[in-house]
Amino acid sequence: MSAQHANQVVGIIGGGQLAQMLARAGKDLGARCIVLDPNPDSCARSDAELIVAPYTDADALADLAARCDVVTYEFENVPARVTDALAGRVAVCPNPQALRVAQDRLNERTMFADLGIGTPVYRTVDSIADLIDALDQIGAPALLKARTLGYDGKGQVLVSDIDHAEDSWNTLGKVPAILDAFVSFARELSIVAARSAAGQIEFYPLSENVHRGGILRVSKAPARGVSGQLEAQAREAATSILEHLNYVGVLAVEFFQIGAGDDAHLVANEIAPRVHNTGHWTIEGAQTSQFANHMRSAMGLELGPTTATGHSAMVNIIGDEPRPGALQAVPQAHVHMYGKSSRPGRKIGHVTLNAPTTTELDALLERFTRVVG
Numbered sequence: 001m002s003a004q005h006a007n008q009v010v011g012i013i014g015g016g017q018l019a020q021m022l023a024r025a026g027k028d029l030g031a032r033c034i035v036l037d038p039n040p041d042s043c044a045r046s047d048a049e050l051i052v053a054p055y056t057d058a059d060a061l062a063d064l065a066a067r068c069d070v071v072t073y074e075f076e077n078v079p080a081r082v083t084d085a086l087a088g089r090v091a092v093c094p095n096p097q098a099l100r101v102a103q104d105r106l107n108e109r110t111m112f113a114d115l116g117i118g119t120p121v122y123r124t125v126d127s128i129a130d131l132i133d134a135l136d137q138i139g140a141p142a143l144l145k146a147r148t149l150g151y152d153g154k155g156q157v158l159v160s161d162i163d164h165a166e167d168s169w170n171t172l173g174k175v176p177a178i179l180d181a182f183v184s185f186a187r188e189l190s191i192v193a194a195r196s197a198a199g200q201i202e203f204y205p206l207s208e209n210v211h212r213g214g215i216l217r218v219s220k221a222p223a224r225g226v227s228g229q230l231e232a233q234a235r236e237a238a239t240s241i242l243e244h245l246n247y248v249g250v251l252a253v254e255f256f257q258i259g260a261g262d263d264a265h266l267v268a269n270e271i272a273p274r275v276h277n278t279g280h281w282t283i284e285g286a287q288t289s290q291f292a293n294h295m296r297s298a299m300g301l302e303l304g305p306t307t308a309t310g311h312s313a314m315v316n317i318i319g320d321e322p323r324p325g326a327l328q329a330v331p332q333a334h335v336h337m338y339g340k341s342s343r344p345g346r347k348i349g350h351v352t353l354n355a356p357t358t359t360e361l362d363a364l365l366e367r368f369t370r371v372v373g
């Protein structure tokens with residue numbers, strides 16, 4: 001590491017588990033992190049200095065800008081007022097344009113179309129009349145998704161048939177939305193990629209992801225049975241997005257795989273302009289973790305190699321703490337508890353299992369699932 005990169009101070013907007021893991025990776029690189037979050041109990045305080053203030057607090061932002069070499073973020077709903085306040089005072093990465101795209105599902109889908117990336121069939125919905133038209137065109141069931149502020153399946157309503165249009169519109173809260181055709185996907189895959197300030201791009205192998213109730217439960221990587229053509233499709237999509245946005249940092253693209261075998265292809269659902277839950281396995285399962293590569297790119301460093309070191313499965317711990325000792329019962333489990341209190345549907349930790357072969361990994365995962373329940 002050259003002298004100019006030593007002792008860097010990196011600001012992070014948001015103090016959840018992603019900031020916590022970024023700050024840990026930062027320490028390994030000799031950097032110090034300062035996190036801004038309105039919650040004094042933010043879990044990232046375990047590994048970073050915390051500024052407790054609303055995100056839009058002008059004094060707090062001025063303080064952050066003055067004390068940091070670069071500012072990044074752990075969630076995409078950073079208000080534009082925040083990046084506007086930081087602009088010109090401190091480098092912000094990924095850049096605010098990436099936020100503008102990722103904050104609004106319609107912007108995201110428009111960008112995909114502009115870049116020739118396939119998506120589920122969808123329509124823009126701004127009124128109940130739009131919703132009825134869209135259901136006529138797309139058919140039901142379909143997913144009504146708020147354009148902004150959705151995560152972990154929140155801000156979405158499944159419209160079972162046209163008779164439920166009005167209920168669904170009311171349940172969503174009559175907010176600007178898109179209607180997504182319900183995709184009968186073969187599976188969900190994601191790619192986590194990174195781009196450095198110098199334009200170097202690296203990809204992690206695809207991850208296969210299982211969601212229930214809109215929340216990620218398990219990711220396995222490298223995803224199995226991925227043809228060279230499917231991998232190339234994901235990499236091309238990620239590359240065109242990274243270059244289009246002149247992006248610096250880690251980015252994830254979530255896909256649905258349609259069909260199987262030689263007929264398989266991907267459609268893109270959404271992007272995350274940040275480190276991603278489907279990349280947590282990289283901490284133990286890749287030569288350089290997504291957190292280290294995000295920090296490296298923010299700090300102006302070359303990216304580290306993204307090769308998987310074996311086969312990994314990441315299991316989210318959601319809602320309640322498992323009974324004492326359960327997570328530790330499988331000796332090979334790497335346990336990450338974030339220090340967050342229990343709440344239904346809340347991600348409070350994750351566990352990564354690694355093995356040299358898929359057979360051994362599946363046996364470990366089976367054992368872990370049996371113990372943890």
Ligand SMILES: Nc1ncnc2c1ncn2[C@@H]1O[C@H](COP(=O)(O)OP(=O)(O)O)[C@@H](O)[C@H]1O
Nearest residue numbers: 120143150151152153154180181182183211214
């Ligand atoms: N058009 C769709 N067809 C089928 N399932 C979908 C569709 N859109 C989303 N889902 C399911 O819901 C999950 C969450 O939706 P997503 O659009 O990724 O929103 P978010 O992750 O922001 O909550 C997806 O991972 C997938 O399992």
Ligand SMILES: [Mg+2]
Nearest residue numbers: 152254269270
């Ligand atoms: Mg998603």
